[in-house]
Amino acid sequence: MSETVNSKVDFQTMEEILKSFDYKKSYLIAMLQKVQAIYKYLPEEAMTYIGEHVDGLSPATVFGVATFYAQFSLEPKGKYEIKVCDGTACHVRGSLPVLNAIKEKIKLEEGKFTTKDGLFTLEIVSCLGACGLAPVVVINEKVYPQMTPDAITIILDTLMKEEQ
Amino acid sequence: MTLNIDIKEEQRKAQETISQQGLRVLVCAGTGCVANGSLKVIERFKELGADVSTLTEHDKMTIVPTGCHGFCEQGVLVIIPDKHVTYVKVKETDVEEIYESHVKNNQPVERLLYTDPLSGQHVHKNEEINFYAKQTRTALANCGKINAECLEEAIAVRGYEALANVIAAGNPDAVIDEIEKSGLRGRGGGGFPTGRKWRFTAANKGGKSYVVCNGDEGDPGAFMDRSIMEGDPHKLIEGMAIAAYAIGADEGYIYVRAEYPLAIKRLRKAIADAEAKNYLGKNIMGSDFSFDLHIKEGAGAFVCGEETALIASIEGERGMPRPKPPFPANKGLFGRPTLINNVETLANVPVIMLNGADWFAQMGTETSKGTKTFALTGDVNNTGLIEVPMGTTLREIVFDIGGGMRDGKKFKAVQIGGPSGGCLTEEHLDIPMDYDNLIKAGAMVGSGGLVVMSDKTCIVEVARFFMNFTQNESCGKCVPCREGTKNMLAILQKIVDGNGTMEDLDTLEELAKNVKEGSLCGLGKTAPNPVLSTLKYFRDEYIAHIKDKKCPAGVCSKMTSYVIDPEKCKGCSKCARNCPVEAISGEIKSPFTINQDKCIKCGACIDNCPFKAIERK
Numbered sequence: 001m002s003e004t005v006n007s008k009v010d011f012q013t014m015e016e017i018l019k020s021f022d023y024k025k026s027y028l029i030a031m032l033q034k035v036q037a038i039y040k041y042l043p044e045e046a047m048t049y050i051g052e053h054v055d056g057l058s059p060a061t062v063f064g065v066a067t068f069y070a071q072f073s074l075e076p077k078g079k080y081e082i083k084v085c086d087g088t089a090c091h092v093r094g095s096l097p098v099l100n101a102i103k104e105k106i107k108l109e110e111g112k113f114t115t116k117d118g119l120f121t122l123e124i125v126s127c128l129g130a131c132g133l134a135p136v137v138v139i140n141e142k143v144y145p146q147m148t149p150d151a152i153t154i155i156l157d158t159l160m161k162e163e164q
Numbered sequence: 165m166t167l168n169i170d171i172k173e174e175q176r177k178a179q180e181t182i183s184q185q186g187l188r189v190l191v192c193a194g195t196g197c198v199a200n201g202s203l204k205v206i207e208r209f210k211e212l213g214a215d216v217s218t219l220t221e222h223d224k225m226t227i228v229p230t231g232c233h234g235f236c237e238q239g240v241l242v243i244i245p246d247k248h249v250t251y252v253k254v255k256e257t258d259v260e261e262i263y264e265s266h267v268k269n270n271q272p273v274e275r276l277l278y279t280d281p282l283s284g285q286h287v288h289k290n291e292e293i294n295f296y297a298k299q300t301r302t303a304l305a306n307c308g309k310i311n312a313e314c315l316e317e318a319i320a321v322r323g324y325e326a327l328a329n330v331i332a333a334g335n336p337d338a339v340i341d342e343i344e345k346s347g348l349r350g351r352g353g354g355g356f357p358t359g360r361k362w363r364f365t366a367a368n369k370g371g372k373s374y375v376v377c378n379g380d381e382g383d384p385g386a387f388m389d390r391s392i393m394e395g396d397p398h399k400l401i402e403g404m405a406i407a408a409y410a411i412g413a414d415e416g417y418i419y420v421r422a423e424y425p426l427a428i429k430r431l432r433k434a435i436a437d438a439e440a441k442n443y444l445g446k447n448i449m450g451s452d453f454s455f456d457l458h459i460k461e462g463a464g465a466f467v468c469g470e471e472t473a474l475i476a477s478i479e480g481e482r483g484m485p486r487p488k489p490p491f492p493a494n495k496g497l498f499g500r501p502t503l504i505n506n507v508e509t510l511a512n513v514p515v516i517m518l519n520g521a522d523w524f525a526q527m528g529t530e531t532s533k534g535t536k537t538f539a540l541t542g543d544v545n546n547t548g549l550i551e552v553p554m555g556t557t558l559r560e561i562v563f564d565i566g567g568g569m570r571d572g573k574k575f576k577a578v579q580i581g582g583p584s585g586g587c588l589t590e591e592h593l594d595i596p597m598d599y600d601n602l603i604k605a606g607a608m609v610g611s612g613g614l615v616v617m618s619d620k621t622c623i624v625e626v627a628r629f630f631m632n633f634t635q636n637e638s639c640g641k642c643v644p645c646r647e648g649t650k651n652m653l654a655i656l657q658k659i660v661d662g663n664g665t666m667e668d669l670d671t672l673e674e675l676a677k678n679v680k681e682g683s684l685c686g687l688g689k690t691a692p693n694p695v696l697s698t699l700k701y702f703r704d705e706y707i708a709h710i711k712d713k714k715c716p717a718g719v720c721s722k723m724t725s726y727v728i729d730p731e732k733c734k735g736c737s738k739c740a741r742n743c744p745v746e747a748i749s750g751e752i753k754s755p756f757t758i759n760q761d762k763c764i765k766c767g768a769c770i771d772n773c774p775f776k777a778i779e780r781k
């Protein structure tokens with residue numbers, strides 16, 4: 001994973017993205033996915049840029065689409081994105097104790113998704129398609145199967161040590 | 165029409181290449197097994213096999229990374245078909261032993277064989293593993309048997325043969341007749357007859373039409389479609405091309421959820437490979453039939469699985485359902501006639517065209533033909549992906565294929581059909597499962613998520629869980645769904661928190677009725693199902709929460725407390741050391757106690773007590 005989080009939107013990059021999709025508005029979701037892949041979230045300037053440069057779109061429609069889909073984040077995400085599956089299979093096999101253990105461990109404030117130090121973002125997702133391995137946690141694309149509160153605490157401990 | 169590709173000849177060549185590979189060692193590289201480290205297992209095998217000097221003609225070996233075998237919990241799976249053996253839970257460090265002992269010296273590695281959960285015996289032959297033996301695989305026939313990233317392997321197992329036949333025959337209507345005759349019904353949940361849907365769409369032939377594959381698989385707890393897309397992408401592509409030929413479309417989209425990166429990657433490769441061979445694209449196999457196929461990634465919204473919302477999403481908009489009519493068959497994607505089918509529905513198409521409608525229709529029940537895949541999860545011994553003839557009973561699925569309940573727990577219910585479905589109980593164990601019987605029982609086949617629950621699962625909490633899901637995923641366009649699910653969730657939350665009243669149950673039923681009748685799309689229309697079916701079969705459990713303030717399963721934390729049995733406690737202090745909130749205290753070697761005001765009911769003490777002295781009440 002790249003360490004640099006580009007916070008400044010550069011319009012040349014934006015232009016390249018739009019061009020690769022032929023400036024077609026039906027590719028709006030794919031454009032936003034590209035933007036998020038680069039910046040790790042959707043900066044406001046990027047959304048405005050798309051809204052103003054693609055025929056048939058406006059910044060308001062872009063914003064509307066971006067807020068509709070759970071995948072898009074309007075705030076910068078932490079270095080480690082922790083996705084806890086709370087799909088049915090994971091739920092009945094105990095995803096909530098795992099979730100609570102994570103919250104406890106990374107000291108997430110109530111109502112927040114990203115830790116103060118910007119290291120961790122916690123998300124709850126519904127099914128990653130690995131239900132046979134429930135409960136499942138994914139940290140930056142790596143899938144951790146059959147989690148328990150103890151196991152996830154150890155994993156997070158290791159990540160935290162690496163960061164020190 | 166004569167084609168410029170002789171598919172039978174291609175098949176013969178592909179089979180010959182494979183026959184020269186020597187011993188084929190299949191290693192699962194589906195999402196589940198990759199999570200368990202299968203890529204390292206593959207690497208290790210390749211390292212060992214790479215040293216050709218040690219190999220004789222006899223032990224030449226080819227490592228085949230495959231799609232999902234379905235037996236995810238036992239992963240990493242290594243299967244050697246020629247030796248009829250399946251190794252389970254294989255680690256990188258086990259590979260050398262398998263290689264030295266079995267590949268080279270024909271001595272099976274006992275300790276890595278699957279152990280039958282009922283008999284406790286090692287199983288030597290694949291055919292004897294109950295999990296597989298009781299299945300009938302058609303849609304999944306090749307998943308786990310071929311290298312999903314290799315077109316040649318798909319060709320060897322008759323890939324694109326049906327498409328070639330269909331184009332050569334030159335009669336699109338005959339294809340629709342055949343699908344109609346097979347009795348195939350939509351596997352995406354609704355169970356609409358596929359042939360009829362094709363006929364409706366074909367009636368609008370003439371201008372531009374589209375074929376769309378619904379790979380959104382939003383049911384949390386289901387992964388059948390993922391496994392097909394990852395394990396046998398060419399079968400899906402071929403099914404779409406046949407559908408396009410039948411209805412006169414020349415462009416198609418596969419809509420895949422963003423949570424399935426591996427499926428997206430494999431589909432992209434499969435499409436590119438098929439295009440390169442002219443099995444897709446312009447003038448397929450030299451005919452005048454062209455079909456361009458694209459992939460659209462979803463962005464995380466359950467409602468996008470609904471067909472009109474999915475179309476809106478492909479068009480780049482917010483995935484909100486549109487009122488029907490107009491139906492997609494008349495006015496769908498970009499305002500054009502559109503055929504939309506589920507992944508599994510389309511994967512059945514080439515098989516039907518190859519083996520004939522009659523062959524397909526002899527499997528299943530009177531009204532539901534063929535097979536159905538299910539994602540079997542929850543409290544059973546064998547979790548994973550299964551495919552059985554329609555009409556198979558729950559008992560066969562849970563107790564034969566699933567190997568019974570895990571950890572000796574007691575069977576309580578099965579949740580089927582996800583957030584739109586319902587619960588089935590012991591009394592339903594022996595009804596043949598098909599579309600109509602399940603509807604009668606208050607559930608539905610849905611996509612095929614099948615979650616087995618034991619007496620340790622709280623049914624009320626499960627109802628709350630699903631309502632929370634649908635409430636979150638309600639797109640907000642129509643009021644009954646948006647507000648109704650919110651109110652229902654609030655009541656369920658009140659009940660699991662121990663503050664429910666008996667009147668709440670009536671209100672729940674009343675609300676359920678309104679949401680069902682007043683919602684615009686299937687999401688709202690089916691959202692109350694989990695509540696209604698649990699109220700019907702497990703009313704006692706609701707009442708226990710309300711009247712006795714007790715959660716019979718001991719799950720709802722507001723109603724449970726953890727207590728240390730002073731008779732059993734040896735005073736080792738392990739619980740106190742593991743308590744995250746310092747709620748446990750005591751003197752070493754005398755019984756400890758839990759301060760109920762501080763306790764957050766996380767269960768860490770129970771998990772850590774070496775003497776089983778802590779009880780959840």
Ligand SMILES: Cc1cc2nc3c(=O)[nH]c(=O)nc-3n(C[C@H](O)[C@H](O)[C@H](O)COP(=O)(O)O)c2cc1C
Nearest residue numbers: 350351352378381382469470471505506509686687
């Ligand atoms: C809320 C909602 C979610 C749905 N999700 C899916 C889905 O994930 N996959 C799917 O194939 N169909 C889903 N459907 C059904 C589709 O609307 C549609 O009926 C189906 O894709 C048609 O294909 P079939 O006839 O081959 O089943 C969903 C329907 C609703 C109302």
Ligand code: FES
Nearest residue numbers: 085087090128131
């Ligand atoms: S429910 Fe968690 S991976 Fe499917």
